[in-house]
Amino acid sequence: MLTHNLGYPRIGSQRQLKRACEDYWAGRSTLQQLLQAGSKLREENWKLQKEAGIDLIPSNDFSFYDQVLDMSLMVNAIPQRFHDVVIGRKNSEMDLYFAMARGFQKDGMDLTALEMTKWFDTNYHYLVPEFQKGQLFKLFSTKVIDEFNEAKQLGIKTKPVLIGPVSYLLLGKEKEQGFDRIDLIENLLPVYLEILNRLEKLGVEWVQFDEPFLALDLGEKERNAFTYVYQLIRTSFPKLKVLLATYFEGIGEESVLAASLPVCAIHLDLVRKPKQLSQMLSLIPEPISISLGVVDGRNIWINDLEASLKLIKEAAEKLGESRVMLAPSCSLLHVPCDLDLESDEKVLSSEIKKWMAFAKQKLGEVTLLQKLATEEQLDNIDFRRNQEAIASRKTSPLIHDNKVKARVGAVTSAMASRKSPFALRAEKQRELLNLPLYPTTTIGSFPQTKEVRSWRAKYKRGDLSKVQYDKLLRDETTGLIRWQEEIGLDVLVHGEYERNDMVEYFGEQLKGYTFSSNGWVQSYGSRCVKPPIVFGDVSRPNPMTVYWSSFAQSLTKVPVKGMLTGPVTILQWSFVRDDQPRSETALQIALAIRDEVQDLEKAGIKIIQIDEPAIREGLPLRKAEWQQYLAWSIRAFRISSCGVEDETQIHTHMCYSEFNDIIQNIAEMDADVITIECSRSQMELLDAFAKFKYPNGIGPGVYDIHSPRVPSQEEMVFLLKKAQAVIPDENLWVNPDCGLKTRHWPETREALIQMVAAAKALREPVLA
Template identity: 80%
Template structure:
C-alpha cells in the first residue's frame, strides 16, 4: 500500500512566490532571485511531503504562473505573435513565458496575452492553449526533467506530473476553422514520448498523467484518442509505471474505457463521486492498482477517517493491499498550506479550527489512513481525536439558526420574479438615468494602492482610529468620483477602497462565516485569495454596503452603482460547509443579499450590480447534472435581485468562463445589464449572444484588465464594432473586462480615457 500526493500548493506558506514574481515584473529583482525563490519553495515542499509520510511525492507540480502554460511552453505551443520575442534574442525563456501570461508592450512590441479561463469547476484560472491546423510540436522547455533531477539531488525520488496529451488538447482552442484540435494527437504525442525518454534516462520510476477529461462526457474521437495515446506510450515504455489521474468527477459510464488503458494505476476522486467505485472494481484488470482519492483536496474540513477506512478496506478485500494507493482527491493546489499558521483565536475560534485541515494536515490524514488500514487498529490518538471532532461539529449550537432555516423554507416563486418584463423596465430606467447610447461604466473596483492597503492594515493593528480611516477613505472616494466625472463615465462606482476581497468583505459581515489569517489559495499567477469559510447558517445582521454607496452618490448627480457579490459567487469562492446541500446555503446567502439590495434602493441607489462570475464555474462537469444545478443557482440569483422596483437597474458581471452553452440560463437570470469578459477572446463569446438573440443589455469587456497592457482607442472601437455586428447598439454598454483593483493607476487612467473616447467616437454619425 502506497501513499501519494497529486500536487502541493506552490505559492509558499507565506506567499513567497507572489512577492518574488511581482518584484521581478516591477524590475525590483533579478531573474536569478526569482528562480532562487522557486527553487526554495520546491525544496521545502518536497521535504515536507517526505516528512509527512508520502511515498510518491510529485514534481513538476510547481509553476511560476500556471501548469498549462508550462505545458504549452514545453511542447512549443507558442502562438506566432510571440515569435518576435523568441527571435529577438534579448529576452529569456522566463520573459517569453510571462509575456504569454500577461502580454508584452515594450521594446516596440505590443503582444496580447493568451486567453485565461477557469480550471473546470474551480476558482483557479489557466492559460488556454492556442492551436492551428497541422500544428507541429517539439520539446522546447525541459522543466519537467530539470525539476525531477533537482529533487533527486536532494535525495528524493519524485513522481513527475504532467497534464495528459488528450486533456491538454481539449483544454485548448482552435484558432482557425476546418479542424478539430484532438486531431493533433499524432503531432503532439512524439513530444510526450521524448519527455518520457529523457525521464527514463534519468531513472524515473513513476510518472503521473493528469487526464481530468476522462471523467467528463466524451465523444467517440476522444475515447479513441485515449486508447491510442496510452497504447503507444506503453509500447514505447513497457517498464514505466504510469499513474493515470482523474478528478473533479467520476468515471460513470467510462469505467471500462479507463480500465482498458495499459497503465499501472488509476486514480479516482472518491470525494466528488464515491458511486463510481463499484463499476471500477467490476472491470479493473488484475495487474492495475487503484488510487483512492478519499481526502478532500478542495475543501478544508477534516476527513471522516471511519468512512475512508471502510472504503479502503472494501478495495483491499477485492484487490489486495499491494494494489491499493491512498491519496487526496485531487491536487492540494486548491487549499491553503498549513492550518498550524492560524494562531489568532480572535480570527478563527479553536472549536471551528478543530474541524479543519489544510494541505499539510491533509498529508497527515493520508499517512494516518495508511497506518490505520495496515495495522487494523482504531484506538490511536489520531483516530479517536478525529471522531470526537466530527461528533462535536454535528451538534455544535453555533452552526444552526432556526430563524434562517424557517426563512428559507418560506421562499415563494413570487420572490424570484421582477414586477415587469425587461422592455418596460428599460423604459422606466431610462427616464430616471437618461443614459446615452453606448453608456460607459467600470466593473466596480479601482486600484488599491499601497497607501489604501496600509490604511486597512493599520486599522486592524489599532494604529489608525476608525474615524481617521473613514476620513481617508472618504477623501479617496471623493477624488475618484471627481475623476470619473471629468473623463466622462456615464455610470460611476465608488471604487471599493474599503474592501479587501469581493467575497471576504461580505463574509466578514454575515453570520455563519469565519476566516483565516494565512489561508491563501492561488487564483492565477501571483493573484492569491483567502476564501472565507461557511461553517453555519448564513444571515445578514445589518446593512453592509449602504454607507459607502450613499456617500458616493451624495457627491454627484451622475448615477453611482451599488456594488454587491452574488449568492452563487459568495458560495463558490468560499470554503463551504459540507453538512447540508449547497443549494440550501445558496438560498441563505441569497436572502441576505436581497435584504442589502432593498436597503440600497431605499437609500436612493438606482443602479445595483450583483456580480456572479462563478455561475458558470459551479456548473457540474457532466451535462446530465446541469438542470438541477442551474435551477437552484439561477433561482438564488433571482431571489437576491428581484425585490426592487422597475426603475432600479440591476447589473451582473461574469468573467473568465465559457458561457455559450448556458446562454439561455444566463438570460433567465433577467438582469437588466450583464457585463462580461470578451477582450482576450476577441469578442468570440458574443457570437452565442447574437445567435440566441439575448434579450437584455450587454457590456462586452473591451480591454483585458489582467494584463498591464493598454489598448488603443482604435482597438476598442474595432472590438465594439464586432459586438455591434451581433448585438443591437441600443443594448450595448462599454466597460473593461473586470474590476481594476489589481491594476496600477497610470495604466488604469490611460485605458479608461481611451475607452470613454471609443464610446464617444461610436456615437458620432460618421461611424454608425
C-alpha cells in the same frame, strides 16, 4: 499501500511566489533572484512531503504562473506572435513565458496574452493553448526534466506530473476553422515520448498523467485518443509505471474505457463521487492498482477517517493491499498551505479550527489512513480525536440557526420575479437615468494602492482608529468620483477601497462565516485569494455596503452603482460547509443579499450590480447534472435581485465563461444589464448572445484587465464595432473585462481615458 500526492500549493505559506513574481515584473529583482525563489519553494515543498511520510512525492507541480502554460512551453505550442519576444533580443525564456501569460508591451511590440479561463469547476484560471491546423510540436522547455533532477540532487526521488496529452489538447482552442484539435494527437505524442525517454534514463519510476477529461462527457474521437496514447506509451516504455489521474468527477460511463487502458494505476476522486469505487473494482484487471482519492483536495474540512477506511477496506478486500494507493482527491493547489499558521483565536476560533485541515494537515490524514488501514489501530488516539471532532461538528449550536431555516422555508415563487418584463423596465430606466448611447462604466473596483492596503492593515492592528480610517477612505473615494467625472464616465463606482476581497468583505459581515489569517490560495498567476469559510447557517445582521454607496452618490449627480457579490459567487468562492446541500446554503446567502439590495434602493441607489462570475464555473462537469444546478443557482440570483422596483436597474457581471450551452439560463437571470469578459477572445463570446438574440443590455469587455498592456482607442473601437454587429445600439454598454483592483494606476488611467474616447467615437456617426 503506497501513499502519494497529486500536487502541492506552489505559492508558499506566506505567498512568497506572489512577491517574487511581482518584484521581477516590476524590475525590483533579477531573473536569478526569481529562479532562486522558485527553487527554494520547491525544496521546501518536497522536504515537507517527505517528512509527512508521502511515498510518491510529485515534481513539476510547481509553476511560476500556470501548469497548462508550462505544458504549452514544454511542447512548443507558442503562438507565432510571441516568437519575436526572445529572437534577437535580450529577453529570456521566462520573459517569453510571462508574455504569453500577461501580454507584452515593450520594445515597440504590443502583444495580447493567451486567453484565460477557469480550470474545470474551480476558481483557478489557466492559460488556454492556441492550436492551428496541422500544428507541429517539439520539446522546447525541459522544466519537467530539470525539476526531477533538482529533487534527485536533494535525495528525493519524485513522481513527475504531466498534463496528459488528451486533456492538454482538449483544454485548448482551435484558432482557425476546419479541424478538431484532438486530431493533433499524433503530432503531439512524440514530444511526450521524448520527455518520458529522458525521464526514464534519469531513473524515473512513476509518472503521473493528469487526465481529468476522462471524467467528462467524451466523444468517439476522444475515446480513441485515450486508447491510442496509453497503448503507445506502454509499448514504448514497458517498465515505466504510469499513474492516470482523474478528478473533480466520477469516471461514470467511461469506466470500461479507463479499465482497459494499459496503465499501472488509476486515480479516482472518491470525495466527489464515492460510489464509483464499486464499479471500478468490478472492472479493473490485474495488475492495475487503484489510487483512492479519499482526502478532500478542494475543501478545508477534516477527513472522516471512519468513512474513508470503509472505502479503503472495500478496495483492499477486492484487490489486496498492494494494489491500493492512498491520496488526496486532487492536487492540493486548491486549499491553503498550513493550518498551524492560524494562531489568532479572534480570527479563527479553536472550536471551528478543530474541524479543519489545510494542505499540510491533509498529507497527515493520508499517512494516518495508511497506518490505520494496514495496522488496524482503531483505538489510535488520532482516530478517536478525529471522530470526536466529527461528532461535535454535527451537534454544535454554532452551526444551526432556526430563524434562518424558517425564512428559507417561507420563500415563495413571487420573490424570484421582477414586477414587469425587461422591455417595460428598460423604458422606465432610460427615462430616469438619461444615459447616452453606449454608456461607459467600470466593473466596480479600482486599484488598491500600497497606501490603501497599509491603511487597512494599520486599522486591523489598531494603529488607526475607525474615525481616522474612514476619513482616509472617504478622501480616496471622493478623489475617485471626481476623476471619473473628469474623464466622462457615464455610470460611476465608489472604488471599493474599504474591501479586501469581493467575497471576503461580505463574509466578514455575514453570520455563519469565519476566516483565516493565512488561508491563501492561487486564483491565477500572482493573484491569491483568501476564501472565507461557511461553517453554519448564513444571515445578514446589518447593512453591508449602504454607507459607502450612499456617500459616493452624495458627491455627484452622475449615477453611482451599488456593488454587491451574488449568492452563487459567494458560495462558489468560499470554502463551503459539506453537511447540507450547496443549494440550501446558496438560498440562505441569496436572502441576505436581497436584504442588502432593498436597502440600497431605499437609500437612493438606482443602479445595483450583483456580480455572478462563478455561475458558469459552478456547472457540474457532466451535462446530465446541469439542469438541477442551474435551477437552484439561477433561482438564488433572482431571489437576491428581484425585490426592487422597475426603475432600479440591476446589473450582473460574469468573466471567463463560455455561455453557448447555458445562454437560455443566463437570460433567465433577467438582469437589466450583463457585463462579460470578451477582449481576450476578441468578442467570440458574443456569438452565443447573438444567436440567442439576448434581449437585455450587454457590456462586452473591451480591454483585458488581467494584463498590464494598455489598448489603444482604435483597438477598442474595433472590438465595439464587432459587438455592434450583434447587439442593438440601445443595449450596448462599454466597460473593461473585470474589476481593476489588481492593476496599477498609470495603466488604469490611460486605458479608461481611451475607453471613454472609444465610446464617444462610436456615438459620433450615430449622432450625425
